[in-house]
Amino acid sequence: MKILNCPLNGPRNIAEFSYGGEFHRMPDPSHCEPRAWAEYVFFHDNYAGIVTEWWYHNATSYWFLAERDTITDEIIRTYPASDVFREPVDFSDETDADHE
């Protein structure tokens, strides 16, 4: 059994978690070019080495970040997303207002 240390629940079996993709800053969806959006949605660094990625604890619906070595499968560090996102992300924009 491989153990992942969840920032909320402590050390748990990795089978309780889902991989959530590489961590990249989201471009502004309402103002970025379609190519930049495609790049963000579909393309990956897929780096061989230490990467930062999203993980999700299925049972508690908890998203967090992990640093993992994709060659050795060693999990180096896990931390809550609030370490990176100091301010709440504002998903509203003027295009939403247009539809209302």
Next chain:
Amino acid sequence: MPFGLLKFGLSKTYPAQHHFTPANTQLKNRYDVVIIGAGGHGTCIAYYLAKYHGVTNVAVLDKSYLGGGGTARNTAVIRSNYLTEEGVTFYRESVKLFQDMSNELGFNVMMENRGQLTLAHNDATIRSFRWRAEVNQHLGVRSELVDRQTITELVPNLNMSEDVRFPIIAGLWHADGATARHDAVAWGYAKGACERGVELHQLTEVQGIEVTRGKVTAVTTNRGRVECGCAVQAVAGSSSVVGMKAGIRLPIHSYPLQAMVTQAYKPLLTPHVSSPQFHVYLHQTSRGEFVIGGGSDPYPLYSTRATLDQKETLAAAVMELFPFLSQVRVMRQWGGTTDMTPDYSPIMGLSPVENYYLDAGWGTWGFKATPICGKTMAELVATRRVPEIIRPFELERFYRFEQINEAGATAASH
């Protein structure tokens, strides 16, 4: 036979014909085409370039050895019962080329037309099977929905009990399903290519790709620098790593996929049997071993290590389908790297670098595409025109949001 073996063992010179001739020579300063990766795909491109396009100043470079990556690690399934029109058309041509491959190469690739049976354990799967059967038949691929009685006739040993976790309620029978010896495919193409002047350089790792004004001019290797007219990357699980050397970021995540083989048993299973519900598929080789494979691992990794979780899942699944396998020992297990794309379709053709061609994103569908991929990629390299059959698979499709959602792919659950 024993005397023949003795003669073979005592002979001072190698008494049989070599499968292929690896280049013992130094790398030349320049090749018209450098192919990175000497698997089935890379050698097949070289073969078609040399035989059908007269392009023979070609080097196939591999950091390891011939056919040692995805070519050796797949479970040797050949089929064309996919779901998208682009996918079915492409794999249909591949199956045709496989059927004639031994004649084409003068080399026995042990192609066996076994048929493939995919199992439905719920109504949603039956609906998708009807869809697949209709698409397949429309495009000239033999697929049909079959009932429990027919399944019993096709695979008499299958556990048809209704008192199990997931009873079998129907199947998709694909008469074109087949298998072939995967190593022999790479050996045969390498032999045919080398006989026509192509150089195969093993233990030659491409460490850098020189791009000048949007064009590839040379590759640097652990054995020196080589100039090239153009380059093709056919490196399966290392696609992102090699692509980045040319400055190309790809829509790929590399996941391990684990498989295993049991001890040999008497011949009792002819077709491939696959269950999307269990994420398992198996067939019996002509040697008698059961080859068992599953879906990709749950998260990306550049390692081919085994996990007990995955092995337990595979074993539990095959024991429900074929209970007698509980008595069979697992002889070998291994992992390979599957380069998964967001739409479960390959990435073939042009790249953002002018004379650099991509043969990537082969996830769980690379072996079965080997001949058609090599043939069409060679045509692209030789003529600089993208063959129509692979045009839908170009990298640029992701920027146009025109993915080819291949829900008929193995491990398409990711």
